[in-house]
Amino acid sequence: MGEFDLIARYFTRPARRSPLGVGDDCALLQPRPGMQLAVSTDLLLEGRHFLSTVDPARLGHKALAVNLSDLAACGAEPLAFTLAIALPRVDEAWLAAFAAGLMALADAHACELVGGDTTRGPLAIDITAFGEVPAGGALLRSGARTGDDLWVSGTLGDARLALEAFRGTVSLPQEVFDAARARLEMPQPRIALGLALRGVATSAIDISDGLLADLGHVLRKSGVGATVEAAPACALLAAARGGWAAERERIEDLVFAGGDDYELAFTAPPAARDAVQAAAAQSGTPVARIGLIESQPGLRVVGADGRPLARRFAGFDHFGA
């Protein structure tokens, strides 16, 4: 089966929202009047961003999810995406599962595949996703202001917990491992929360490299500092028992620097607390206020005992490094 047959069989669908989809030299996109196009691209490589044993349906999901997470962090509404994929061989069962996982997430967000490129080679996936955002209304990393609250959605560290279990550094009960693995392999982009935070949040970023690393980008871009006063929850640690669950520092590493969380960290003025909670309720996404934006540069972390943590967190070294 040749390249063009592959494309036709698994990756061609009629374009509904876009003027032109798969099958020409270019796809055509047309944002609605007054809207800008938000663009994100992520390159995923086997052995670096995912394990060779990953379920192909979950890989299809994640390859799009990491891009939709970037759109969410901008407050953009998904519109379309392109898929460039290198495949070591033509494995129809693999392709069918990959396409099913990919398209299920795409359909859930009305995000249509409009073009791409297929070639032979070591498994590599590059998706470029497009979303619409009102002109001037995108949530940027540069908007955090002194006095803003710092918020985070959902829970952190769960994906990294699964990775550590894969690596054999922690042993988890089966149901805890399964839940953590789902966080690692099937991240749910916080699109609804991003949309609800338009006009409410002053800045936002999605957490892919770990809370502290990504928060650092916001602080640098905004020219401010921050104190993180409360560690966001790692939902699964309570259930993990034994192993890491007893070791505070390793838990903190998971939560603050684990990575692959695909939650949103965002800032908003204290006057907007009700609006933030309303956005959370409207989008069905739990949020927690975890700190404060300050004029003093740098990032300070206060531990669960209320005292500043002076130590360095384990460096970011997950697949994405």
Next chain:
Amino acid sequence: MGEFDLIARYFTRPARRSPLGVGDDCALLQPRPGMQLAVSTDLLLEGRHFLSTVDPARLGHKALAVNLSDLAACGAEPLAFTLAIALPRVDEAWLAAFAAGLMALADAHACELVGGDTTRGPLAIDITAFGEVPAGGALLRSGARTGDDLWVSGTLGDARLALEAFRGTVSLPQEVFDAARARLEMPQPRIALGLALRGVATSAIDISDGLLADLGHVLRKSGVGATVEAAPACALLAAARGGWAAERERIEDLVFAGGDDYELAFTAPPAARDAVQAAAAQSGTPVARIGLIESQPGLRVVGADGRPLARRFAGFDHFGA
């Protein structure tokens, strides 16, 4: 040097035409009123799309050129691009040369780098390029009509001649090899011709997989057939002497099925011949009329002796296969 330092050093420039460039979760693009955004993506892998010995500046050029060629085939004006790149190691000299070659072509077409992704891994480059085209005015593969002339720009087969020299199947004088190698490694996207053909051509495609293979896409999309009556020139064969230059069938394979030409094949009604020549003159691009679109399905080729060629051309098996 970490990922973010790399990006900052070689791939960050202030966005001029786009609302937001490198450095946030997403880039922001805003086509002018009445314009659609044309999108093309190409994934290039070492050993498949380029040789490991390629000059990095030429690789930077080509990685963008193949995408700009797709924009040209749609009649789109380059606007911006994203770059996703996997690098096996941090080699500053390599990166500096790659970026220089990439940015020189980008600057020549006022096409700005607005975002991307950098990771460690086997050398792989995925560029997604964006161009503007008037709504409804894109040149498509589907527009060829019975009675249209078939045109091609420039010369074909030169890039494949270089590849065959690399493979050792042909021996070329040094100056011929250098010229052929420049066609292979530094293709010049026919942007100006594509723009000049808006409203003139009925269909267009860029020739990356070989004239006959790419023409086949146009015929299928348009529901027509064609006869190719005159082989487009391979500029370098006359100079090559000996070797392949004496073998008609191998020359025809180069010209009809060589690939990597990045010329435009397009159709236009006979009444538009003067307009096509004017577009060629305006864009400084030579064009040649090489055939006719017919209602009879299929693709017929007439040889230099005026008789139909019944044989199969060497299958497309260059790097892009």
